[in-house]
Amino acid sequence: MNILTVRDLHASYGAIQVLHGVDLEVSKGGATAVLGANGAGKTTLLRAICGMVKRSGTIEFDGQPIDKLATADIARRGIAHVPQGRGTFATLTAEENLRLGAVTRRDAKQRARDFALVYEYFPRLYERRAQQAGTLSGGEQQMLAVGRALMLEPKLLVLDEPSFGLAPRITQEIFAIMRKINREQHVSVLVVEQNANLALDFADRAVVLETGNVVTQGSPDDMRNNQEIQRAYLGY
Amino acid sequence: MEQLLHQIASGLATGGVYASLALALVMIYQATHHVNFAQGELAMCSTYLAWWLVSAGVPYWIAFVITVAVSFVFGMGIERVLIRRVERAPILSVVIVFIGMQFILNSLAGWIFGYTIQSFPSPFPEESPWGNPYINSHELGIVAVTFVVVGLLWGFFRFTTLGLALRGAAANSDSAALCGIRVGSMLALGWGLAAAIGAVAGMLIAPVVFLDPNMMGGILIYAFAAALLGGIDSPVGAVIGGFSLGVLENLAGAYVIGTELKLTVALITIVAVLVVKPSGLLGKVVVTRV
Numbered sequence: 001m002n003i004l005t006v007r008d009l010h011a012s013y014g015a016i017q018v019l020h021g022v023d024l025e026v027s028k029g030g031a032t033a034v035l036g037a038n039g040a041g042k043t044t045l046l047r048a049i050c051g052m053v054k055r056s057g058t059i060e061f062d063g064q065p066i067d068k069l070a071t072a073d074i075a076r077r078g079i080a081h082v083p084q085g086r087g088t089f090a091t092l093t094a095e096e097n098l099r100l101g102a103v104t105r106r107d108a109k110q111r112a113r114d115f116a117l118v119y120e121y122f123p124r125l126y127e128r129r130a131q132q133a134g135t136l137s138g139g140e141q142q143m144l145a146v147g148r149a150l151m152l153e154p155k156l157l158v159l160d161e162p163s164f165g166l167a168p169r170i171t172q173e174i175f176a177i178m179r180k181i182n183r184e185q186h187v188s189v190l191v192v193e194q195n196a197n198l199a200l201d202f203a204d205r206a207v208v209l210e211t212g213n214v215v216t217q218g219s220p221d222d223m224r225n226n227q228e229i230q231r232a233y234l235g236y
Numbered sequence: 237m238e239q240l241l242h243q244i245a246s247g248l249a250t251g252g253v254y255a256s257l258a259l260a261l262v263m264i265y266q267a268t269h270h271v272n273f274a275q276g277e278l279a280m281c282s283t284y285l286a287w288w289l290v291s292a293g294v295p296y297w298i299a300f301v302i303t304v305a306v307s308f309v310f311g312m313g314i315e316r317v318l319i320r321r322v323e324r325a326p327i328l329s330v331v332i333v334f335i336g337m338q339f340i341l342n343s344l345a346g347w348i349f350g351y352t353i354q355s356f357p358s359p360f361p362e363e364s365p366w367g368n369p370y371i372n373s374h375e376l377g378i379v380a381v382t383f384v385v386v387g388l389l390w391g392f393f394r395f396t397t398l399g400l401a402l403r404g405a406a407a408n409s410d411s412a413a414l415c416g417i418r419v420g421s422m423l424a425l426g427w428g429l430a431a432a433i434g435a436v437a438g439m440l441i442a443p444v445v446f447l448d449p450n451m452m453g454g455i456l457i458y459a460f461a462a463a464l465l466g467g468i469d470s471p472v473g474a475v476i477g478g479f480s481l482g483v484l485e486n487l488a489g490a491y492v493i494g495t496e497l498k499l500t501v502a503l504i505t506i507v508a509v510l511v512v513k514p515s516g517l518l519g520k521v522v523v524t525r526v
Contacts, residue, residue, distance in 0.1 A: 050414065075416035087411035089404055100404040103397055104416035152415065 002060075003028045003156055003188045004049070009057035011041075011048035018044040020212045021057070024190075025205070026156065031182055031189040033203035033220075035196050040209040042192040043084050046160050049190075050074050050081045062155060076104055080149035081158040086141045090134030094125055097133050097144055101151030110153065117185075118147040121177050139170035146174065150181065157181065159191040163198065171195070175202055200224060241370045243486045249375030250444070250458075251482020252382030256437035257452075257459035258466065258474035259389070260430040265468050267406045267426040268323070273334040275434055276456030277341035278314075280449060282307040282435030283442045284349050287356055296359045300439060304432045311431025315424040323423075345449040356442035378440045385436055386475050389429075393471075402426060454499055458485070461502040464509045467519020476517065481505060 004026040011019040018041045026032040034042050048055040051071040059067040066074050075081070080101075089097050098118060102111045119126040122143040128136055133144060142162055149157055162178070163171040175198055181187050182202075193199035200206060200220040207217040208229060216222075216229060223229055257275060264272045272278075282303050289299035318337070322330050360373040393399040405412040405422035413419050438452065445451050462481045466473025481502065489498040509516060 052410070052413075070418075071413040072416050072418045075414055081414045083410065083414065087408060087414065089407040089411060091407050092403060096400060096403075099397075099400055100412070100415050100417075103401045103404065148415070 001028045002026060003030075003062055004190065005058075005060040006049065007058045007060075009045070009048055009055060009059065011044050011053050011055040013044075013053060018053075018212050019048060019055075022209070022212070022214055024207055024214070024217075026188050026190050027205065029182075029186050029188055030205060031191065031203040032205040032207060033199035034190070034192045034207050034209060035199060035223075036209035036215075039211070041212040042209055043160055044212075045209065046081065046083075046158050046190070046192055050079060050158065075152060078153070078155035079158060080152040080154035080156070082142075082145045082149050082160060082162065084160040084164065086145040088133045088136075088141050088144060090132070092133055093130055094133050094136065094140075094144055095129040097148050098125070098129075098151050101148035102153075105151075105153065111151070114151055114153060118150055121150075121180070122147055138165050139167065139174075142166060142170070142174055143177075146178070146181075150185075150187075154187055156188045156190060159189065159193075161192055161194060163193060163195050171198065178202065196223075238369055239490070240487075243490045244483055245371035246375050247483035247486030248479055249371070249378040249482070250441070250485070251462075251479035252378040253437050253441040253455065253478075254458045254462045254481055255382055255475045255478025256385060256433050256440070257455060258462035258478045259386070259471055260433040260437070261459055261463045262466075262468060262471050262474045263426055263430045263433070265463070266471075267402070267423050268319075270319075270330050270334070271460075271468075272430070273331070273456075274337035274341060275430065275459070276452030277338045277345075278307070278311065278431050279434035279438035280452045281341050281345055282310075282431070283356065283438035283447060283451070284345055286435075286439050287354060287442070287447055288349075290357055296357060300359070303439065304435050307435035308428040308432040311434075312424040312428035314431075315427035316420075319423075319427065320420065342449050349449070351449060354447040356439075356447045358443040374443055381436065381440060382475075382478075385433060386471075389433075389471065398425075454502075457499065457506075458482075458502045461505040461509075464506055464516055467516030470516065470518040473516055473518035 002025045006022060006024040009019055009022040010017065022045055024032065034045060036042050044053060047053045049059055051069060051074050055067065057067065058065060061077060061079060066077060089100060098115065102114065105111055124140055125143055125147055128140060133141065136144060162174055178189065179202060182189050191199060191203065200223060203220055206220050206223050208215045257279065260275050261272060264270060285306060286299050286303040289302060290296060318333065322333050358374040360377040364372045365376055393403060401417045402422050402425060404415065405417055405419045409419045441455060442451065458481055462477035463474050465481060466475070466477030485498055485501045488501050489495045493500065
């Protein structure tokens with residue numbers, strides 16, 4: 001059973017086509033990693049799923065087509081996207097950033113519970129809650145972005161290079177918490193990641209992109225055992 | 237001494253109007269980074285609507301509420317129909333649209349209501365409150381209404397979910413959409429609020445400057461100066477800038493340069509702020525760590 005099924009997805013920026021018919025799946029409660037070199041179209045793939053670039057093809061989320069929906073409506077269906085660069089509301093406080101994550105929700109009690117959950121996952125955010133979010137460190141902003149995404153009470157968490165620009169220790173910490181979110185909260189995850197080792201340890205399925213096409217996909221073990229793939233795309 | 241206090245008090249009153257209009261400018265600037273040159277003419281049109289209602293026998297405060305509500309809807313409509321189309325256009329195109337709108341609204345008002353100067357009623361009593369010699373009822377009323385408007389807005393942005401969503405959309409529209417906020421609706425809402433605030437400002441100043449299609453010309457320049465002085469992205473700054481400028485204008489007019497050159501105060505303020513401290517008194521210099 002898939003939470004997300006993408007078929008023959010094309011996407012373009014103006015006249016430049018970036019994705020040429022991508023297929024991708026995320027199983028319910030599972031985690032799919034998208035790997036590939038710079039410029040392979042990984043970020044565009046995530047942006048196309050969330051309606052942030054011009055796209056065509058079929059995208060089915062939780063049994064419903066979402067390829068005609070606008071970004072805000074896709075978010076309301078339960079896809080929380082942590083964009084590249086973290087998408088911090090820099091001029092607002094950390095707590096206001098989290099409140100914005102839950103801005104479309106009406107269930108006050110559940111929301112309060114999720115606030116507590118986010119602060120439990122990221123105690124640092126609790127300490128910094130009154131601080132202007134733009135002044136947080138890179139790691140804290142990444143935590144804030146994941147926390148904001150959780151406040152949406154998502155069924156699918158979409159992460160664009162969560163390790164970008166972070167110290168290895170912080171990256172480990174964030175991936176550990178993402179694993180918890182995946183296992184304990186049963187939130188499915190679609191993650192783009194440069195660090196292939198980290199991504200393959202985390203995911204139950206991997207997709208390798210090259211210049212807008214899927215080169216191969218399968219289990220993390222398939223990827224690790226395929227020497228050609230390793231040499232060409234994963235940097236072993 | 238009595239003269240000085242009187243000048244300060246009536247400066248605060250006109251300052252309240254500058255503050256309101258500056259607030260409307262800041263609101264649109266925060267959301268879209270556009271400076272709405274037609275804000276004054278929008279306020280003027282709203283004031284004509286109020287005048288028309290009052291002339292038709294509608295009680296003042298009912299006319300006031302209707303005018304604010306209609307202006308709100310009209311402001312939202314302008315965003316939806318017109319501004320949306322130039323949202324991603326180069327800045328000069330946007331400026332031209334605003335200036336065009338300013339002329340259209342100005343001519344439309346003249347065409348419908350004529351260029352004859354009309355008097356506009358004040359809802360406040362004729363005699364000065366408590367018989368004091370410094371401030372008359374209308375001036376005190378302007379200051380009070382300004383504080384009420386500012387208080388309501390502050391509460392809206394600070395405590396309501398919708399206010400938070402509006403701030404989010406202004407701060408980072410991509411992320412706002414990813415949080416499920418319909419950014420287009422938020423921009424329209426911002427325009428509606430700005431038009432409503434402008435309507436209040438127009439109705440407050442009309443009894444003082446009288447009603448004609450060009451009534452807001454000078455006032456808009458003061459509002460620009462107030463918004464810049466306070467920091468073009470700071471609502472609190474706009475209010476402080478508005479009141480300061482009102483007082484400064486009156487004092488300079490009474491003691492330094494004479495009433496004919498009052499407008500110069502606004503222009504000098506604009507130039508001085510841009511040269512000395514472009515971010516204004518309270519404008520945020522945004523710090524971002526990467």
